[in-house]
Amino acid sequence: xxxxxxxxxxxxxxxxxxxxxxxxxxxxxxxxxxxxxxxxxxxxxxxxxxxxxxxxxxxxxxxxxxxxxxxxxxxxxxxxxxxxxxxxxxxxxxxxxxxxxxxxxxxxxxxxxxxxxxxxxxxxxxxxxxxxxxxxxxxxxxxxxxxxxxxxxxxxxxxxxxxxxxxxxxxxxxxxxxxxxxxxxxxxxxxxxxxxxxxxxxxxxxxxxxxxxxxxxxxxxxxxxxxxxxxxxxxxxxxxxxxxxxxxxxxxxxxxxxxxxxxxxxxxxxx
Amino acid sequence: xxxxxxxxxxxxxxxxxxxxxxxxxxxxxxxxxxxxxxxxxxxxxxxxxxxxxxxxxxxxxxxxxxxxxxxxxxxxxxxxxxxxxxxxxxxxxxxxxxxxxxxxxxxxxxxxxxxxxxxxxxxxxxxxxxxxxxxxxxxxxxxxxxxxxxxxxxxxxxxxxxxxxxxxxxxxxxxxxxxxxxxxxxxxxxxxxxxxxxxxxxxxxxxxxxxxxxxxxxxxxxxxxxxxxxxxxxxxxxxxxxxxxxxxxxxxxxxxxxxxxxxxxxxxxxxxxxxxxxxxxxxxxxxxxxxxxxxxxxxxxxxxxxxxxxxxxx
Numbered sequence: 001x002x003x004x005x006x007x008x009x010x011x012x013x014x015x016x017x018x019x020x021x022x023x024x025x026x027x028x029x030x031x032x033x034x035x036x037x038x039x040x041x042x043x044x045x046x047x048x049x050x051x052x053x054x055x056x057x058x059x060x061x062x063x064x065x066x067x068x069x070x071x072x073x074x075x076x077x078x079x080x081x082x083x084x085x086x087x088x089x090x091x092x093x094x095x096x097x098x099x100x101x102x103x104x105x106x107x108x109x110x111x112x113x114x115x116x117x118x119x120x121x122x123x124x125x126x127x128x129x130x131x132x133x134x135x136x137x138x139x140x141x142x143x144x145x146x147x148x149x150x151x152x153x154x155x156x157x158x159x160x161x162x163x164x165x166x167x168x169x170x171x172x173x174x175x176x177x178x179x180x181x182x183x184x185x186x187x188x189x190x191x192x193x194x195x196x197x198x199x200x201x202x203x204x205x206x207x208x209x210x211x212x213x214x215x216x217x218x219x220x221x222x223x224x225x226x227x228x229x230x231x232x233x234x235x236x237x238x239x240x241x242x243x244x245x246x247x248x249x250x251x252x253x254x255x256x257x258x259x260x261x262x263x264x265x266x267x268x269x270x271x
Numbered sequence: 272x273x274x275x276x277x278x279x280x281x282x283x284x285x286x287x288x289x290x291x292x293x294x295x296x297x298x299x300x301x302x303x304x305x306x307x308x309x310x311x312x313x314x315x316x317x318x319x320x321x322x323x324x325x326x327x328x329x330x331x332x333x334x335x336x337x338x339x340x341x342x343x344x345x346x347x348x349x350x351x352x353x354x355x356x357x358x359x360x361x362x363x364x365x366x367x368x369x370x371x372x373x374x375x376x377x378x379x380x381x382x383x384x385x386x387x388x389x390x391x392x393x394x395x396x397x398x399x400x401x402x403x404x405x406x407x408x409x410x411x412x413x414x415x416x417x418x419x420x421x422x423x424x425x426x427x428x429x430x431x432x433x434x435x436x437x438x439x440x441x442x443x444x445x446x447x448x449x450x451x452x453x454x455x456x457x458x459x460x461x462x463x464x465x466x467x468x469x470x471x472x473x474x475x476x477x478x479x480x481x482x483x484x485x486x487x488x489x490x491x492x493x494x495x496x497x498x499x500x501x502x503x504x505x506x507x508x509x510x511x512x513x514x515x516x517x518x519x520x521x522x523x524x525x526x527x528x529x530x531x532x533x534x535x536x537x538x539x540x541x542x543x544x545x546x547x548x549x550x551x552x553x554x555x556x557x558x559x560x561x562x563x564x565x566x567x568x569x570x571x572x573x574x575x576x577x578x579x580x581x582x583x584x585x
Contacts, residue, residue, distance in 0.1 A: 013362045013391050026388045030381055037376035037412075102372030107425075110338040110368065112361040112389040112432070181372075266342075 024117050031121040032128060035091065045090055045129050046136065049083035052202070053137055058144050066204055069234035072145025074204065076137045077228035080161045081221055082201045083133035088126035088168035089175070089188050095122060096176025097184035100265065123169045130165040134158050149232070157231045164224040167247045170254035171220075177261025195221055205236075220250045288316040290349075291436050291467050292337050297346035299332055306332045308491040309346070314436075314469050319462050321482035322471040325577060329491045330471035331369070334440050337469070338366055350436065362390060365434035367425050367442055375414030379405055379424050382413065383431050390432030402457055403427035404450070418445040426454065430461070437461065439470040443477060455481055475573055489577045502573075503566075509545040512537050514561040515552065525551045537561055 057075035099105040141147035199221035216222040223243040229235040293313035335341045336348045339355030387393035403423045443451040487495040522531040527544035
C-alpha cells in the first residue's frame with residue numbers, strides 16, 4: 001500500500017529580505033532588553049568600570065599626568081578597554097553557556113529562527129553596552145576630570161573601542177561553548193581579571209613589573225588599550241596596524257574555537 | 272450501483288491521509304546507550320499521535336530527531352518529505368520541549384512576539400494568548416510566572432506560528448487538572464482545524480483521551496501501535512477490586528487469577544476469566560465486600576506490554 005507523503009514542494013515558504021531583517025532586529029532588541037533588565041549584568045558591566053574610574057582617575061591622582069597625558073584622560077582609554085571587554089565577555093559567554101546547558105538553545109534551534117541571528121544579537125548587545133560604558137566614562141571625565149577631547153577624537157575613541165568589542169565577543173563565544181551554565185561567570189572572571197591587570201588596564205603599562213610588561217605584548221587587551229591610548233595621544237608610538245593585526249588574528253582564533261565547540265555540541269548530539 | 276473490488280481497493284488506498292512525519296529504520300545511540308533501536312514510526316496528517324512510554328524510553332529522542340536537533344546513527348527522519356533540518360520544514364512546525372531555562376526577564380508577550388516573527392504567517396498575539404489561556408499574563412515577566420503558566424507560555428510559543436505540525440513533549444507536566452483539561456481542549460480544537468499533533472507523554476489517561484493512534488515505546492523500541500481501543504484489547508481481561516479476608520497468596524492460588532495486589536484496604540485482581548474468579552472468591556470468602564468489576568484500562572495494557580517487553584518475569 002502506498003501512502004502519499006505530504007511534501008513541502010508545492011508550497012515554498014520564502015522569507016522576504018525585509019522579513020529576515022526584522023527577525024535580526026527583533027532578536028537584537030529582545031537580547032538587549034533581556035540583559036538590560038538583568039541587574040547582575042548591568043551592574044557588573046557598567047558600574048564597575050565607572051567605579052574604578054571615579055576612584056583611581058577622579059578622586060585619586062586627578063591632577064597627575066602620565067608621560068604628558070592627564071590621568072583622567074589616560075584612564076578613559078584603559079578603563080574603556082576594561083569595560084568593553086567585560087561587556088562583551090559577559091554579554092556573550094554567560095548567556096550562551098546557560099542557554100546551551102539548560103536547553104533553551106534547542107528550543108530556538110527547533111524554531112525557524114535563522115541560526116546566525118542568535119549570535120549577531122549577542123554581538124550587537126555587546127557593542128551597545130560597550131558604547132554606553134565608554135560614553136559614560138567620557139562624560140564623567142569631561143565633567144569632573146578636566147578631560148578635554150575634541151569631538152572628532154571622542155568619536156574616534158568610541159569607534160575604536162566599540163570595534164574592539166568584536167574580538168572579545170568572539171572570545172566570549174569560545175568560552176560560552178565550553179563553560180557550563182553555572183561555572184561560566186566564574187570562568188569569565190578567572191580569565192578577564194588577570195588579563196586586564198597584565199595588560200596594563202588598571203596599573204598603567206609603564207608601572208608594571210618587567211616580566212608582566214613582556215607578557216602584555218601577547219595579550220589582546222593590551223593591544224586594544226594601546227589603540228585607544230593612541231587616539232588620546234598617550235600611546236607608545238607603535239604602529240596601529242600591528243595592534244589591529246593581533247586583534248584580528250585573535251578574533252579568528254576565537255571564532256575557530258567557538259566553531260569547534262559548536263560542532264562538538266552537534267557531535268555530542270550525534271552520540 | 273455496486274462498486275467493483277478494484278474501486279473499493281482504490282478508495283482504501285486514497286483514504287489514509289498523507290504522512291507528515293516519519294522515522295524510518297532509525298537507530299540512535301548515545302555512546303554505549305542505544306536510545307532508539309530500528310524504530311519505524313509515522314504520523315499522518317490531521318491525526319493526534321501519542322508516543323507513550325515510561326521515562327527513558329526514547330520519546331524525547333524521537334521528537335528531537337524529528338525536529339532536526341539530533342541526527343540518527345542510521346535510518347532517516349523525514350518531516351513533510353524532507354530532512355528536518357531544512358528551514359522550510361521548521362517554518363511549518365512548532366515545538367514544545369521540556370526546558371530547564373527560559374529567559375526570565377522577558378515578558379510573555381515579548382517571547383511570543385519574537386517567536387512569531389520567525390514565521391511568515393503567525394497568529395495574532397491576542398489569538399495566541401487566548402489559546403494558551405494567557406490573556407491576563409501578557410505583560411508578566413517569565414520569571415514571575417508559576418509552573419503551570421510557564422508551561423502554557425511554552426505552548427504559546429509552539430502554536431504562535433500557526434504551524435501545520437505540532438510537536439508536544441510532555442505538554443501537561445506540572446499542570447493542575449483544570450489546566451490539563453483546558454490544554455487538551457485546545458489541542459482538540461487545533462486538530463479540528465486540520466493540524467497534526469505528535470505528543471509524547473507518560474500519562475496514560477492523556478494518551479487515551481487525546482490520541483487517534485498510540486505508539487507504545489519502551490527501551491528504544493515501539494512495542495505496540497494502534498488506536499487506544501486496539502492497544503487496550505491487547506490485554507484482555509477485567510480488573511476485580513474487593514475487600515476480602517483472603518491473603519494475597521491464597522488469591523494467587525485461585526485458578527484464573529493473573530495477578531493480585533494490595534491497594535490500601537482492598538485487593539486488586541487481574542484476570543482473563545472474571546466469572547470463574549468471582550465465583551471462587553464468593554465461595555471462599557462469604558465476608559467479601561466492596562466488589563467492583565471493571566474492564567482493564569489502558570494502564571493495564573501498558574504495564575503488561577512494557578513488563579513483557581522488559582526482561583523481568585511477570
